Amino acid sequence: MSEWTVHGARPVYQSPWVSLDLVDVEPQGHARYEHHLIKLAxxxxxxxxxxxxxxxxxxxxxxxxxxxxxxxxxxxxxxxxxxxxxxxxxxxxxxxxxxxxxxxxxxxxxxxxxxxxxxxxxxxxxxxxxxxxxxxxxxxxxxxxxxxxxxxxxxxxxxxxxxxxxxxxxxxxxxxxx
The missing domain is CATH 3.90.79.10 (Nucleoside Triphosphate Pyrophosphohydrolase)
Structure with missing residues (x-):
């Protein structure tokens, strides 16, 4: 296994405490897809x-x-x-x-x-x-x-x-x- 490639991200929701992004990721040897990413303070x-x-x-x-x-x-x-x-x-x-x-x-x-x-x-x-x-x-x-x-x-x-x-x-x- 190796690091996933991140092709970009787009915010879905943002506040001072939490944000939700859809991240365009590509695991090595697999197809790209959008992965949800929650970011917390x-x-x-x-x-x-x-x-x-x-x-x-x-x-x-x-x-x-x-x-x-x-x-x-x-x-x-x-x-x-x-x-x-x-x-x-x-x-x-x-x-x-x-x-x-x-x-x-x-x-x-x-x-x-x-x-x-x-x-x-x-x-x-x-x-x-x-x-x-x-x-x-x-x-x-x-x-x-x-x-x-x-x-x-x-x-x-x-x-x-x-x-x-x-x-x-x-x-x-x-x-x-x-």
Whole structure:
């Protein structure tokens, strides 16, 4: 196998968060065809860990899937913003906790639907967060709680944590435990 040849693309729909293109592609040895390509704004997310080995999780409803689950703070990286800056901003807006930039370390990076979607997820680990305010984005979560890291694998298995960025970050943290 080799790289596909891209002959061009035409936009079908565009917004600041998502765009849909039809891309004229040609896999080596196969006929050209139009392939749908979804482009999503990059996402920054944070797994927050405290001194008691607990993670800060948000209980929220997702209308797109009609489901409730626990998630980590996350959001779109705005134009001109670094993923790190977006991570710090999202934590403060969604939870009211502040993280100093030096407390933020890369934990995971993934592209969740590489075959038809250009989406880039940057996940960070943060320790030493401190509560400085109430959440600004009050629509983001019904509850915000520190939950034991030892319970996270069971919560993922029970589909209580299903968001890809949360599962990726939390599994990476569990895999790196001593």
């Amino acid at each position: 990059p996402v920054a997310a944070v797994v927050m860990l405290d001194d008691a080995d607990r993670v800060l999780l948000m209980w929220r409803h997702r209308f797109a899937t009609g489901s409730w689950s626990w998630e980590i703070p996350s959001g779109i990286v705005e134009d001109g913003e670094t993923p790190e800056a977006a991570a710090l901003r999202e934590v403060l807006e969604e939870t009211g906790y502040e993280i100093e930039p030096e407390q933020l370390t890369p934990l995971a990076y993934n592209e969740p639907i590489g075959g038809m979607c250009d989406a880039r997820h940057h996940v960070y680990l943060a320790r030493g967060a401190r509560k400085v305010a109430d959440p600004v984005d009050t629509h983001e979560a019904d509850r915000i709680e520190w939950l034991a890291l030892d319970e996270v694998q069971g919560m993922i298995d029970a589909r209580q944590i299903v968001a890809g960025v949360a599962v990726t970050g939390l599994l990476q943290l569990l895999a790196r435990r001593p």
